[in-house]
Amino acid sequence: MNIAAIVNNQTQSPEAVLFFILAPIMVLAALGMLVVKKAVHSALLLAVVMVGLAIFYIANEAPFLGIVQVVVYTGAVMMLFLFILMLVGVDSSDSIEETIKGQRIGGVLGSVGVGFLLISLLSRAELGQDYVGLDLINSEGNVQSIAKVLFTRYVWAFEVISALLITAALGAMVLAHRERILPRKSQRELAAERVRQTSIPVAGLPGPGTYAQHNAVDIPALLPDGSPSDASVSKVIAARGELANPANFRMKESNGNSANGEAGEE
């Protein structure tokens, strides 16, 4: 792309500055999408690309599209992707090595070939007339001009597109809908289930410090036979190792066995 080409019928220079900053970011983001292992990261990189595009739309005298791009496309569609990613499992990552023989090399070569050909065709194509720019059309505002054309010439296309949207929505619901095979469990059954489950104590977990001198959160409750119940203290505290030893707070025995209790007290 020789310098001379930039000189004639050019846009104002600030747009060039914008382009030469934002375009590389977008390309890097796109390449990142290919390379990054986690799906979430590639989703975010795609969001970056989309926002960049929105800016370019606005730069190309299409503010309505830019806003729509951000609001509808990046906002809704990208969020849909993230939502599905959450459903599928955020950490589902691809292993590096390729399963189908010759797919990776073929893919890269194929797409680079197509890209190279596109670019070479573009570089040789020329319009035969210089740029017209949209000032005249956008004279009473971009949205008004779009609306004027949309609802006159392309009204049928508009109706068909709306029909398509509805069917797509319906389709998605039908696809994602799961038939309820078993009847919905009522509260009664849930209660009975909980009683049957041996792992969860039916009466609920003893609060910390029960049968002990203090009800602090890090002191385990004592079971009737005197042994501390670790179910009564949150796992996080135990994990952090700040569990207090219940022996210190044991009630003094009126006679003989209080001696060994004393020893542990200080």
Added chain:
Amino acid sequence: MSSLTILGLLPLIGSLALFLLPKERELLAKQVALGISTVVAIAGLLLATSFDRGQVGFQFVEKYSWIPAFGINYGLGVDGMALLLILLALILTPIVILACWNEAEGGRWSVKTFFALLLILETMMVGVFAATDIFLFYLFFEAMLIPVYFLIGGYGSGERAAAAVKFLLYSLFGGLLMLASIIGLYVVSGDQLGASTFDVTELSKLSLNNQTEILLFLGFFIAFAIKAPLWPFHTWLPDAAKAATPGTSVLLLGVLDKVGTYGMIRFCLTLFPDASKQLGPTIIVLSLISIFYGAFLAIWQSNGDIKRLISYTSISHFGFITLGIFAFTAQGQSGSILYMVNHGFSTAALFLIAGWMIARRNSSKVQDFGGLQRVTPLMAWSFFIAGLSSLALPGLSSFVSEFLVLVGTFVHYPVAAVIGTLGIILAALYILIPVQRALHGPTTPGNENLKDLNVREKIAIAPVIALIIFFGFFPQILLNVINPGAQASVSALNIGGDK
């Protein structure tokens, strides 16, 4: 004057009637089938009496426009040759039905369907010989394969399915080539005759440049060479004949294969005279190879399967027929047409008796028979006479036609005729060796108590043998019908020095 259509439709209506019968009433179905086919045969004979022998060209002509857009019309008409072949078909069908009375058991479908298929096949046979519109001829040419496919596939023995499929694909392949030529003709007739047409007589007026004519000729010729098995295209016949029931093989070999040679005369010679003359010698070489190839393999089969043996003998006979056709002499043509009729009867006799021998001994190996002369003299004698007619013993019908073919060939190709005549020595061998193995010699164990022909079988075989002997002495009756047509087709080729 739609007599041909009525004659054609009668068997079809008969088969429909058969379909309506209840499945388990097998005897009734057989009797109805027999009745219908005899009625049709008598109707055919009555029609034949009103055929005017002297007149050349088609008689009983019918022409209704069928698909005007393409100029296809439902054209029927018979000349001497077609009439005889139709009569052959009509006479053979009741004989086959009578002879294969209990051959249909153990098939994949009911007995009733077997006989219904035979009647449908009869309609196709009448149609294919009576059609004067090439499209209609092609339609019947292909439709004929379907009933035979089911007959072989459903009621045959051994690996019948494979044989049926091979038969069907081979003939379809041939049919496609012919279709290409028909379309070629249609196009050429379009720009030469104004309105493009399928009618034989108009198409024969076309003047084609040499290159296209040879191509169109080959399209037709290969299809017919496959149908009448000429040497390289014959491998489907032994398998089909071996797998099919003897009755089906009779119709397959006796009448269906004649469509090939009939087509060569009716279409190849009349539509493409120059190409036929150019390719004549090569075809003569092919038929000579067929004669010897069929004969040698028949001799080889004499320690193999009897049905394959008979099918190889008829490959040899078809070699003679094509030799006669492409000799381009009046004797050659009449001889080959007469040969078609005679071969129909002699192969029918051979196959039916072979069928009964196999049914009794339920094995088709030649050496399993041995010494039948003592045990079943009547069957042995009828097999012997059928064998004699197949080796063209003078006094029986095949000799007259074979001799005419050889004399006809001698006029233009003396060397080919000499080689062809050597073929009759092999003919003696491939009949006498199996006759000796099957009939003479001591009775091999297991054959002692075979029953001789019962009344039904005698009634079935008697007319065929009578006709073989009768036409041996009085072939002129048939020749009077054939001669005008054959003379016309040869003079149309205007070959000099015609004897």
Added chain:
Amino acid sequence: MSLDNYLYLSALLFTIGAAGVLIRRNAIVVFMCIELMLNASNLAFVTFSRMHGNIDGQLFAFFTMVVAACEVVVGLAIIVTIYRSRRSASVDDARLLKL
């Protein structure tokens, strides 16, 4: 700056999207790459609309967005159903449809 640069950018993004589709195995990432290719073509539309001074380009970009939205909705629903039945979102696992 000449507007062609935008076209080169859209071609580049389109190729990267295509490569992504071919190389990545996670169904959702493949899907995002397709979205990337669609956006690349939208950019080209907008640039051409500006070059020709004719609003249709933008309008067409608008229609493409709508179609892309529908496509995403249905595509993701399919991926969810496949995930539910197969417990894996990899494109290569769903390969029963072969002779």
Added chain:
Amino acid sequence: MNGTSQMLVYLIAIPLFSAAFLLLGGRALDKVGHIIGTLASSAAFVIGLLEFFAMLGRAPENRGVTQRLFTWIEVGNFNVGASLFLDQLSMCFVLLITGVGTLIHIYSIAYMSHDHDRRRFFAFLNLFIAAMLLLVLGDSYLSLYVGWEGVGLASYLLIGFWNQKPAYATAAKKAFVANRVGDVGLSLAVMIAFVQFGSVSFSGVAEGVEAGKASSLALNCLGAALLLAAVGKSAQFPLQAWLGDAMAGPTPVSALIHAATMVTAGVYLISRSHFVFDVATIAQTLVLIVGAITLLFGAIIGMAKDDIKKALAASTMSQIGYMILATGLGPVGYAFAMMHLLTHGFFKAGMFLGAGSVMHGMNDEVDMRKYGALRKYMPITFVTFGLGYLAIIGVPPFAGFYSKDKIIEIALDAGGAKGIILGSITLLGAAITAFYMSRVMLMTFFGSKRWDAGTHPHESPSLMTIPMIILAIGSVTAGFIFNMGDRFVKFLEPVFHSEHGGHGEKAHLLPPIVVSALALTAVAIGVSIAIAKYGRGKEIPTVAPSDVSVWTKVARRDLLQDDLNEALFMRPGQELTKALAIVDEKVIDGAVRGVGSLTLDVASGVRKTQTGFVRSYALWIVVGALAILAAITLVTL
């Protein structure tokens, strides 16, 4: 010049219908079958006689009689009428066939009395008579051809009459196939005749030859083809292998077919087409060569055979060699060939019947080494056989002397080197004939008893002996009657237009008296050698001695004719059939099946591209897009 007669068709019709009637009659006719057969044959003989006397009544030139039945085949100008023609030549044959035939019918009533298939035997005999009559009465080569193959079929049926024995069935097949090889010659001859002269009837061809329509090459081919046919039917060299095996048939069959009638059909064919051979010189020399070779061939085999029927068959072969040789000697020879044919018919049939009665008495033993001193036990057979023996070796008053002597005479008269060679061959033949015939006589009727245990020979019943006596009388007197004032030759003269008159002045190599003397000395030499070897008191081993010269061993194996045929034709034929069967199975059928399996392989190859991976399909799409783009860029460059 020929008159018409309605009786001819009955000559053929009676035996034919009686044969059909006997065959279709089935078991019911068993008891009366043989009588019907004999009556039919004798009826034919009576009609023959009537025709003969009627013929004698007519002037010599117009003695020919024709009868037109119907047009058999008529296509374009190939017009063959089914009509019959009786002239002096076929008259001789008719009388021979029906006369000897009837005698043999009477003989076989007794001979076949124990066989429960006698009715079928008589049916076949009648079929043979009908076919042979059609052969001699046909007026065109094609109707002759019908009779020709009919006779072949009858001989097949009769040789293979006891076909439950495999050997006999093979012999029958061998005979039919050998005849068929000959028939190829005949059909070629008919074709050449049609192409050259436009007609196949004898008269048409004769006019064509006289008008010189055909080139000499065509005529010689026609002659050669006719010779091939004659060789096939009359068991001449090189198609003579089947005659020895044909003895498998019952003895009356050998007597009728393989001695008197069928084997002489070749001679009839050559003499009937005399107009061709007179002009086609090369074909004529061929005939001479074939005649000479077979003459010696048969004689040599005759010397080595112990089986009485095979010895007689070999002698038939050599005697027919004489006749063929005579027909090859130009117009004058045909008449003498005919005379020898008739006399041979008498004494050879007589001897075969004699052999039959010997076998009958010795319960079907054929090996002469097991005979001996039968003259006392079978006086009539001995006398009749003896008279036949004297006739065949050519002792003066008997028939053989007249006919054979004439042949030797005209052989010598052929003049020049050819005359010398042919003369010496015929004389050598006469000597060898004398030798082996005396050997047969001595071994059978003289010498000491060499019977197997339990055989007590007895004279055959009168039904068998009467025909033998009649034939013996015939073989004694026939020669004299025929030769009285050259009556026989004059009788046949109009047929062969042999300017017989000039017989006298033709330069004789040797005067006739000297020729007869020479012949007699040859005969004497032969007889004396035989007596020396097998005569008084010589001990004849009952088992053929094996330490004999190579020549006898070779002669015993019929001069290796069978081995030659097998090596040249049969084995290569079998190899070829086996090879062709493999070719058919592997190459042609293989190609057809190959097409099928090819499509299957291609299909399974293409199937592999359906991997199931979405991404590989995507890759194919991108590659496709790339290809299109590249194409566009290349095109627009």
